[in-house]
Amino acid sequence: MDLDPRILILFAISAYRSILFVYIIMTLLQSLADLRIPDVLRPAVNFVYDVCEPFLRLFRGLLPAMRLGGMGLDLSPLIAFLALFILEQVLRQVFFPGA
Numbered sequence: 001m002d003l004d005p006r007i008l009i010l011f012a013i014s015a016y017r018s019i020l021f022v023y024i025i026m027t028l029l030q031s032l033a034d035l036r037i038p039d040v041l042r043p044a045v046n047f048v049y050d051v052c053e054p055f056l057r058l059f060r061g062l063l064p065a066m067r068l069g070g071m072g073l074d075l076s077p078l079i080a081f082l083a084l085f086i087l088e089q090v091l092r093q094v095f096f097p098g099a
Helices: 005-032 039-060 076-095
Strands: 066-068 071-073
Touching: 005 039, 005 076, 039 076
Parallel strands: none
Antiparallel strands: 066 071
């Protein structure tokens, strides 16, 4: 059984988008709900941060954090999520035209 590299690329983008979604949910829960991450989950949380932060730094310079009262709202994860979604859709059309 041969793995089609096109499918592998689309899978990698989709998997990364899923990890980025987890990052968005975690940061919202930590900041808005004041949730403290249990120590048993700390390695998983650190993994998500370590995987997402380098990619998010690319988008942080594009749009400064919005000020909401005494709090800043970082929109870079949403922009990155949207960029990955668009990239995935474009590659899908390029790799599998007419499908």
